[in-house]
Amino acid sequence: MHTVKEAAQITGLTEHAVRFYTDKGLVPSVQRNQNNIRMFDEESINWLHGVKCLKQSGMSIEAIKTYVDLCLEGESTIPQRSVLMMEHKETALAKLEEAKRHVVHLEEKTALYQAILEHRTPDTTNPGSWDKVRHMHAEVFYSRSV
Amino acid sequence: MHTVKEAAQITGLTEHAVRFYTDKGLVPSVQRNQNNIRMFDEESINWLHGVKCLKQSGMSIEAIKTYVDLCLEGESTIPQRSVLMMEHKETALAKLEEAKRHVVHLEEKTALYQAILEHRTPDTTNPGSWDKVRHMHAEVFYSRSV
DNA sequence: TTACTATCCTCGTGTAACACGAAGGCAAGC
DNA sequence: GCTTGCCTTCGTGTTACACGAGGATAGTAA
Structure with missing residues (x-):
């Protein structure tokens, strides 16, 4: 006990x-x-x-x-329980697919941020380069690819 | 507007x-x-x-x-934002791995239920076969493989 | 015996991210 | 003038606990 x-x-x-x-x-x-x-x-x-x-x-x-x-x-409910488990497995599968999409999307975002940081460093003397950075920044935040 | x-x-x-x-x-x-x-x-x-x-x-x-x-x-916070996104991506990855484990586990459970249902049907005339079903049922519910 | 510590109990509040409904205000159309 | 339809705020309900308060009990040490 x-x-x-x-x-x-x-x-x-x-x-x-x-x-x-x-x-x-x-x-x-x-x-x-x-x-x-x-x-x-x-x-x-x-x-x-x-x-x-x-x-x-x-x-x-x-x-x-x-x-x-x-x-x-008791055992008479085994078929019902089996169905319940199958259904639950389906929802778990759906969650898995969703999680995959999230990861793909976040990988795109982080890649964009890396690109911004790389472009930013060498061009600080060139005013025009900021336009590109700003544009990319907007892309990062507003990207609707989820 | x-x-x-x-x-x-x-x-x-x-x-x-x-x-x-x-x-x-x-x-x-x-x-x-x-x-x-x-x-x-x-x-x-x-x-x-x-x-x-x-x-x-x-x-x-x-x-x-x-x-x-x-x-x-403003743009001065881009490095911080980049870090935030990277961290968030990591948590999303962790969730993805968890979701995978859940699906694997539920596939095992549903497979066990299928096995029970298959064994049960043909052996209803044989009292001894229920022991096996009961044992498998316990396996299904108590399996700790998550 | 008294005191202290550890554990247990119940109960009530807080959390996240909204959903839902109530009660009421405002403008437009009939 | 009244209804319709949209807007507002406010307050409660949801899920699965976490956390702490306040109080009871049991065992151990002085």
Whole structure:
């Protein structure tokens, strides 16, 4: 049997998160002792690990709650759970694609800044060169390529 | 000159977001007319586009505010802005790697569910096969491979 | 026994980036 | 004069906790 602090240490969650998850019903096996203190057995620790895992993969607390409740209903809900996971995988894939676009876009921006800095240094004696820099600067900020 | 609604239509933001950004000082060129109504000229629209672009790439409002303020200070801040962008690119890269891990993990989970469903169907007449399903189910939920 | 320390509890507020709706003002058209 | 449609501000709701306050309890040291 473990306390909140121990459960937090074991799972790598914060104590706040552990209390939050148990209060949300994501750890169905957790009990309270006579002093109203949360007691985590091995099964509770396993649930915490599972919740953490789903959370880290981007699932919302609400969705995890739904999933946990389905688990409690037994094996008959396995098809539903499978569907849930597939859907969640799709949203994770969409996020991945979005992240890729962001990186590409930011690489363009930083490349433009590098170009500005390179052009700027050698031409400080040439007033006309600032026009180019200004133009490039506008390009950097307003680029809409996301 | 455009109103909030028009600016929202032009930039593809919601009216709420447009008001929010202007009130946060992310659109320095915006003015109010005698009826206290926000008026957006072309420069304001450009700022909105720029803010939207940075936001979509995952930058926080606070960081965008810092960046906008640096822009207003003039070309002397270009090196600082360049550094900011590089740092932001690094965080975006980190998010990208995280998203990749999530997808890999979820692909494993959904594959396990598929395996369960395939094993379950043909063996409903064999009571012993449920042990395997139960074991695999535990694997699915508790897998800590994130 | 008293005191101190460590831990636990609950409860309330703060965060980010808006979404949403209420209540009210203003101009234009019928 | 009234409705329509847009604008304004303000206040609350959202998510997933973080953080601290205030108070209880349990174990240990003097």
